[in-house]
Amino acid sequence: MNEIIFFGLNENPKLIKNEPIKITKPIQFKFENENENENEKQIKQISSCEFSTIFLFKNGKAIEYLNENNSKQNPEKIQIEENIQKVTVGFSNEAILTIEGNIQNDRIIQDIVSGYQSIYLLTSNQNVYGIGYNQFSQLGFDSDLLLKTEKPILMMKNVSKIFSGNYSFSVFLLNSNQELFGCGSNYNGQIGLGESRKEETKIQKLTKIQNIPKGKIIDIQCGSSHSIMLIENENQNQNPKRKLYSCGNWQYNGLDVDTYEFTEIKSSLFKNENDNILDFSVGDSHTLILTSNSKLIGFGLNNFSQLGTGDTNNQSIPIQIELPKLRFNENISIIIFLVNLKNHFFIILLLLFPILKKI
Structure with missing residues (x-):
């Protein structure tokens, strides 16, 4: 089965009830009161925000943990x-999103x-x-004309991928020609439009992002105030190198x-030619990165120990985070980092998949 590593603020919901509210170093998370068959399931995805966490x-099938029930002091599990x-x-x-998920005129939802x-x-x-609020024009429309919508409204055609964040008022759309467009909150320059647009606190319509790295x-x-981009070199190597690029507020980027x-985010932690960036996840004001050599790297705010460093010191540049001693099964060659991180009440979940063994 999977090993799940947990650190950060352990409340709303309190997923590990016998541990303190603030967990400063990574520890193992175990499902409680689950039968044997439930524990044997392989986790595909975790998504978490301020008051709920869903394990898919x-x-x-999925399990959702909601904000703790006041009468039992335990999270409600669905x-x-x-x-x-x-x-x-x-x-x-x-x-x-279910297999049968679709919207009007039989257009199947893919993501x-x-x-x-x-x-x-x-x-x-x-x-x-787009559905929901548009107060920072994050739906690609003038917020003075459209504050919110309860029905899906068309934002853009010919799109291959959507990028945003669960604490973000910004969105990026990538078209089939690898052209990138963004809109929404630009209070800290997190849309990446350059110096000439930094005074625009919101971008009211989808705008093409220039000077994208090759x-x-x-x-x-x-x-909420920064954006992180993962770029893979387009070459003939079997293992093309990946690099991270960032824009926005200096405390978080x-x-x-x-x-x-x-x-480009440059650090000695990324210079090993035999190591590569496998995956990353961005919270409201911090970022975690997983490399192919099983290094966990983080930067940003740490006021609730959301970086897992054992303290509450903020980190404006990348640092390595110590994980519990784990090693791969001989037949396993890949780890997938599947997390969504919440705002400054941070629940942070690191999923190591598919199989790990304790030393």
Whole structure:
């Protein structure tokens, strides 16, 4: 079965009831009061925000933990018995995508992504629709004309991927020509439009991002004041090198300086040629990175020990985080980092998948 490593603020819901509210170093998380068959399930995805956490299993079922029940002082647990493809939890929303999920005119939903108070839908005909609040124009419309919508509205056509964050008022859309567009909150320059646009606190319509680093965009994740982009070099190597680029507020972006366009995060921790960036996850004001050599790297705010460093010292540049001693089964060659991180009441979940063994 999976090993799940947990650290940060252990409340809303309190997932490990016998541990303190603030867990400063990574410890193992175990499902409590689960039968043997439940524990044997392989975890596919975890999505978490301020008051709920959803574990999605490979068999298509899920467990949701909600804010603790005041009468029992334990989190309320809900079994979700559906054929689920993906779950996404934002600050004030959540969505579940099932195999049968679709919207009007039989356009099948292929992906769902949460923002702070909005949800984005990508359909099989490559259209993106937005639902929810638009106070920072995160739906791509003038917020003075459209504050919110309770029905899906078309944002853009010919889209291959959606990128946002569960504490973000910004969104990025990648079209089939690898052109990137962004809109929403730009209070700290987190849309990446450059110095000339840094005074614009919100971008009211989808705008093409210029000066994107060369390579294939693997992922973009957004906090409230920064954005992180993962780029893979387009070459013939079997293991192409991946690099991280960042923009936004200096306290959170890993660069230790404000930047208004995507700039490479350089660190000695990324220089090993035999090591590569495997995955990353962005919270409201911090970032965690997993490398192929099983290094966990983090930067940003740490006031609730959300970096797992054993203290509450903020880190403006990348540092390595000590994990419990684990080693791979001989037949396992890959780890997948599947987390969504919450705002400054941080629950942080690190999923090591598929199988790990304790030394």
